Amino acid sequence: MNKPNLISSLGLNGALVVATVLTAFAAGFFGQTDLTVEQFLAGLVGRADAATNIIVQELRLPRIVLAILCGGVLGYSGALLQGLLRNPLADPGVLGVSASASLGAVITIYLGSTSAISFLVPFGAITGALIATALLVLISMRETSVLTLILAGVGISSLAAAGISLVMNFAPHPMTLQEMILWMMGSLENRTFYDLYLAVPFIVAGGLCVAGAGQGLNALSLGEETARTLGVDLKRLRLRVVVGTALAVGATVAVAGAIGFVGLVVPHFVRALIGFEPRRILFPSALMGALMLLLADIVTRLPIGSGQLRLGVVMGVIGAPVFLYIIFKTRESMR
């Protein structure tokens, strides 16, 4: 079976950049107030009327930038973790960081049900993510097996899920419960630049942690033992990927809620186009994640959802069938 790659990495990256930029512009036009191209561009540089300026700069722009950042983080993290764990089913949630961030958020919502501290929810989520990260670091400093890492992730996820159920169980008011559930469905509605300022430092730190990890992931294709004899410091690689993805994904969950599926499916789409080399799929996965989240966010704003659709739900509803299709098409080579 000789299946050449459909397109080159460069071609894919180029196409994805163009598509993302175009979609980002399109995302600027849609919303409760549809804007024309001229209005959007004028609003972008502050030359439109006051209302349009505010809509573009304070409502649309942070949302677009956050969609690109969060989608990029989720896609890149999914590709990194699938490479590290050599498991195509890994996603950014596999280490339990997303669930822990959700727990932090849900606890904050619970505490805030009697007072107005909803602006603290992202901080609660970041705190949850950091606690989970610290646990993972403790584990990966001692243990050299990837299997233990996966199992620890399962354990942390289960613990966080149990905590979420517990908090919901004691929710003082149905409205609080609804707020928690809606938060967990993920959304980019009403996000401001303050959310961006909160998330960016963690995402940058995460990015620095994992920079250059691709070579080690490539070597890991041959198993842990051979990777070590190729000069890869596995402990360090594992620590960098775990900490880097935990920080960035934690920040993403804090500002956008738990958005499943992007990190799981995007690397599969990219592999179907440019092959399986772990390092090569990293960057295109970030771009494709950004593109997918932008598109899904546009869908949440279309009239069909009457403003009720949540981002995480759209991702799942669109993503799952496409994922099944890709798996069906590529099952030959995944044996």
Next chain:
Amino acid sequence: MIGFGSGEISVRNLTVQYGSKRVLDGLDLTLRTGELVGLVGPNGAGKTTFLRALLGLVDVTGGDMMVGETALSSLAVKQRAKLFAYLAQGGPVHWPLSVQSVVELGRVPHNNPWQAMSDADYLQIEIAIDKTGIEEFRDRIVTSLSGGERARVMLARALAAGAPYLFADEPAASLDPHYQLDMMALLHGQVDEHHGGVVVMHDLNLAQHYCDRLLVLHDGKLVADGRPEDVLTDELLKRVFGIQVARWQNGTESYLVPKNSTGL
């Protein structure tokens, strides 16, 4: 790399202990380029552990391992990776990668994560592909190859490193007779004044025909070290492997067949 060239590897009193069990017990030996060394011994004698100790994959309990005048333990992982290439037993390939990209992984020790591969890297890759005769399927997906073809690809990956020493752990174990001979010929063929190798194996005929020197391990101790015809005596085979053998001579080649196990 910084001047180990094809320096000798000297092992002195090497001991590896897991809990209370001595897996390697005071090994003394020297490896040099220009020879293919067969490492034989019963299951559990410590053959793989010996290779893993040289590679830095297990913690050494005692003794010294030197390359030239430098202790192996003082080398960075990347430096050690340039010195020793390792062909693991039945090593996995986790993704359906092309043959070409698997062989390219052999160059990882020579590049930092930011470097693209240089012409020198590609030259080594081409040499390895040429030596192992896998040119015709370099674009195929490695998981679709037969066992024999795949073994050659994994050997090409190890050779692409251009390391002075190649360690192979039972490279012929799961191959048919044709590919067994083929693999041993390739391993012997890569040996020259700058390259040597150590092969763990169980087939004593292949060992005596293709190896320049044999090391015999028994219960973690080195019990023989020398030319195959001097090492594989009836007495040693009985004592170490618990077998009696029938022998015959075909021209200059001698053969042995285990005929009964005497019990140990």
